[in-house]
Amino acid sequence: MNVSVVLFTSDLRVHDHPPLRSAVAGGRDVVPLFVRDPAVDRAGFAAPNRLAFLADCLADLDRALRERGGRLVQRSGDTVAEVCAVVREAAADEVHMAAGCSAFAQAREERLRRALEAEGCRLRVHDAVTTAVPPGELVPQGSDHFAVFTPYFRRWAAAPLRTPLAPPRAVRVPPGVRSGKPPSRSAVPGVSPGLATGGESEGRGRLAAWLARHGDTYEQRQDDLAADATSRLSPHLHFGTVSAVEAVHRARRRGGAGAEAFVRQLCWRDFHHQVLAARPGAATEDYRPRHDRWRRGPEAEADLAAWRAGRTGYPLVDAAMRQLAHEGWTHNRGRLVAASFLTKTLYVDWREGARHFLDLLVDGDVADNQLNWQWVAGTGTDTRPNRVLNPVRQGRRYDPDGAYVRRWLPELAGLGAREIHEPWRLTGRDRAALDYPEPVIGLADGLARFRAARGAPADPGG
Numbered sequence: 001m002n003v004s005v006v007l008f009t010s011d012l013r014v015h016d017h018p019p020l021r022s023a024v025a026g027g028r029d030v031v032p033l034f035v036r037d038p039a040v041d042r043a044g045f046a047a048p049n050r051l052a053f054l055a056d057c058l059a060d061l062d063r064a065l066r067e068r069g070g071r072l073v074q075r076s077g078d079t080v081a082e083v084c085a086v087v088r089e090a091a092a093d094e095v096h097m098a099a100g101c102s103a104f105a106q107a108r109e110e111r112l113r114r115a116l117e118a119e120g121c122r123l124r125v126h127d128a129v130t131t132a133v134p135p136g137e138l139v140p141q142g143s144d145h146f147a148v149f150t151p152y153f154r155r156w157a158a159a160p161l162r163t164p165l166a167p168p169r170a171v172r173v174p175p176g177v178r179s180g181k182p183p184s185r186s187a188v189p190g191v192s193p194g195l196a197t198g199g200e201s202e203g204r205g206r207l208a209a210w211l212a213r214h215g216d217t218y219e220q221r222q223d224d225l226a227a228d229a230t231s232r233l234s235p236h237l238h239f240g241t242v243s244a245v246e247a248v249h250r251a252r253r254r255g256g257a258g259a260e261a262f263v264r265q266l267c268w269r270d271f272h273h274q275v276l277a278a279r280p281g282a283a284t285e286d287y288r289p290r291h292d293r294w295r296r297g298p299e300a301e302a303d304l305a306a307w308r309a310g311r312t313g314y315p316l317v318d319a320a321m322r323q324l325a326h327e328g329w330t331h332n333r334g335r336l337v338a339a340s341f342l343t344k345t346l347y348v349d350w351r352e353g354a355r356h357f358l359d360l361l362v363d364g365d366v367a368d369n370q371l372n373w374q375w376v377a378g379t380g381t382d383t384r385p386n387r388v389l390n391p392v393r394q395g396r397r398y399d400p401d402g403a404y405v406r407r408w409l410p411e412l413a414g415l416g417a418r419e420i421h422e423p424w425r426l427t428g429r430d431r432a433a434l435d436y437p438e439p440v441i442g443l444a445d446g447l448a449r450f451r452a453a454r455g456a457p458a459d460p461g462g
C-alpha cells in the first residue's frame, strides 16, 4: 500500500500545506478529501454566508489540484465514516490532517484516530497549519495557556516559525475513488448581497495586493472606519485559503510599523485559539464569571431585535450592524462598539450577540468570535472588564466626518459631521423628516445599570 488520504478541514489551500506536502512525499498516491459533515451544521457552523464562501473555496481547491494532475474528492456524511470508507476504497495506509482547537475538532480527531486504528491506518495530525504558532506550544509557568495577550505576544513574537512550503508540483489520485456533487454558491439561500468571493487564488491575491497598498499605513488606519484599509483576510484565514504562517512571514519580510501592527493582529488570532484549545468550554461558558444576571424578557428581546436590525438609534452601532447584514463582515472597530453596546449598555448576554454574529459572519469562528465577545463583555481575557465604549465618542474618533455612517445608513446621508453621531440633537422639522429611531436607551442610564449590575465602577473606556 502506498496511498495517503489528506483530509482538508479549515485549510483549503495547496500552498504552505504541511499535510499535503507530507502525503505526496516519496511519490505516494494521494486522495485529497473534503467531507461536508451534517454534525458541523448542527454545531452551528452552517451559516449561509460561510456555506457560500466554502463553495468558492472548494471549487478553487479542486481547480488547483487538477492543475497538478489531481482532484478534490468531496463526500457528505459523518467525517469519520466517510474517511474510513475512502481509506478502504483507496487502500490507504495513512491519513493526514491539520490539528484543530475547538471541542468539536478535538473530539472529531480522537474519534477518527480510534476508527482508523481499527482499519490498520495511521492518523498524522499536523500543527501550525491553521494558526501560525500551534496552540499549547507556548505556555506560561504554572498554566496550560496564556490568559493575557501582552505576555503571550512577547513570547509569540520571539518564537521560531516554520518556513512556508511550496505547493506540490504533482498530485496523483488513485483511480476508483467516488466523489459527490460539489456545492454551488448560487444554490445557497439567504446569502448577504455583498459577500466576498472565497478561494485560495482570491486570498493570495488579496494578501499580496493589500500588503503592497496598505502594508505601510495599517498602523495609522486600522481603526479608520471609512477608509476600509484593513486586510479583510479574516475569512481566508478562517477557511485556511491563506496560511497564517505565510502571512506572518510575508508581512515581516515587508517590515515597517504597519506590517508589524498587522502581525500583532495575527497574534490575537493565535491567542484566542490557544485559549479555546485549553478551555473548549469557553465557547459557551464565561471564561471569567462575573456573576452577571443578564436582562431577559420582552424588553430585553425588543432591544436585542433593534440591535440585530441596526435600529438602536446610535448611528455607529447601527452602521456596523447594517454592514454585517449586507456583507457578512464588518470592521473590527464596528464589532467592538456594537458588542460593547449590546453587552454593557443594553446588558444583554454576550451569547445572544455571539450567536447573531455567527449566523452572519463569513469569518465566523468559534475561537475568534466567542472569545472576542467574552473580551468585550468583560467575562473573557480583557484586563479592564468593566470598560464601556461610548458609541458617540467612538464615532467622533473613528469616523470623524461620518462617512462610514452615511455609507451604511442612507437615511442619515444628509446630516453633517456635527449631528451625524447624535441625530437626536436635531429639532423641529429636521428631526421629524428623519426616518431614524430615537435611542433605545440613554447612554448614562445604560452605564448606571451596568455599574449596578456588576457591582463595580463602570470604566468609561472611550
Ligand code: FAD
Residues within 6 Å of the ligand: 222, 230, 231, 232, 233, 234, 235, 237, 238, 262, 265, 266, 267, 268, 269, 270, 272, 330, 331, 332, 333, 335, 336, 339, 357, 361, 363, 364, 365, 366, 368, 369, 370, 372, 373, 376
Ligand atoms: P485585519 O485588521 O486586517 O487583521 C488581520 C487579521 O488578524 C484578521 O484577518 C484576523 O485573522 C486577525 N485579527 C485581527 N483582530 C483580531 C481579533 N481581535 N481577534 C482575533 N483575530 C484578529 N475575527 C474572526 O476572524 N472571526 C470572528 O468570528 C470574529 N468575531 C469577532 C467578534 C467580535 C465581537 C469582535 C470584537 C471581533 C471579532 N473578530 C473576529 C476579530 C476581528 O474583528 C476580525 O478578525 C477583523 O475585523 C477582520 O478584519 P480584517 O481581516 O480586515 O482584519
